[in-house]
Amino acid sequence: MNMIPSVPLDGGILLKKIIAYRLGYNSANKIMTVISAVFSAMIMGLGIYVMYITKFNFSVLLFSALMIGNIFTQSEKYNVDLIKTLMFNNKKKKSVRHIVVENECNYCDIVDKFIPKDYNMVYVVSDDGKVKDIITETQVIDKLTTEQVL
Template sequence: MQIGRIFGVKIVFNWLFFFFLFFYALMGRLAESVTLFTVVLLHDFFHLLVARGYGLRVKEVELFPFGGMAHIDDLLEYDPMVESRVALAGPLFNIFMVGAAIIVYTNSHILAQELLLFFIRCNLLIASFNLLPLLPLDGGRVLRANLSKRFGYRKATEQAVLISKIMAVIFFTVGILGFYYGAVNYSLLLIAPFIYYAAHREQNQAAYVFVRYLNRKHRELDREGILKAGYIVALEDTPLKEIIKQFTHKNYQMVLVISPGYKIKGTVTEGQIIDAVFKRGSHLPIKNLL
């Protein structure tokens, strides 16, 4: 459900968010649920700002109970460093908010102290939870970014998803055991299905990232009737991540590969490079594609 736009970016509620809000409202904690919603929105707003700072086009932000997912209309995944920084922006902002709230709490007696303490706990919860190395959480994105340097985006996603699903099953099992022994922890019972569902969806979406990228190029060609081709000259030992940095939205790039002696070794297309990055990693020298 779309609730509005920020800087032209659609803000969308996932159905799980409504479930959590309704659950806490039934428990008589409506003010806390609204505070949680505000913290999550600020968390994702900072993701959005950092993504925009890198020149990325954000299509929409989908809000989950413990964070959100920015749907970026660019190949964020080909640059692990950028993906890591965008992912870490949210938790770092929550930590900043904790510091600011503590200053307000210790120097003001006007604001509702109890609600302010809950605001601090919310930020700590959102920051620490999102730093867990599980997809689709921010920590999981950092994990995938680091794995993709070695294995490529697709295999890195599969490994991160496997870890996430195993941990979701463990969380749910611990929650059930706690319920059986009288130490009820509703959070684990609610979080586990969320992680499993979201990780599975992330796995399905990852399979189509490369296809979506090329389809967007095709749509631009169909819409404009023309798409400029650009040539890039690269030494044969240049890693793919450096070449991709030169790609632009409006051009379809052709890369002329040359030897150290400036002899032409061959030509590699943009599509071949993007496909190789997702399958084999961004540190692969371009000569391996010839």
């Protein structure tokens, strides 16, 4: 039961990390929300069926309620697993990914665009399109881990 590919379970966390490695955290989060909702609905249907048949056993129904509740509460300021992956996998990275953000973009939005298999370089541009600053992946991680960023 724990390996069902739904987010609060180990199978879902594993699948989310695999998807995030290839497509990025935002895409993985969206895909896993849909997959988790489908599995939660299926388990809720099973729970209703079991409750109807046994007239007593409601544990599967409670489990599905926990999974559905987790879908709505899984948003974080930034993804701790993504930060850990970025911090400790620098030796394996071979290619560079260039990310362009507007002047007002905060660090939490920037880290959501990172893909762990690449080294990420961030170019901050002004309204007229000129590069104002270049931020490395390490600088973003340091900012998120050492300061309270909202």
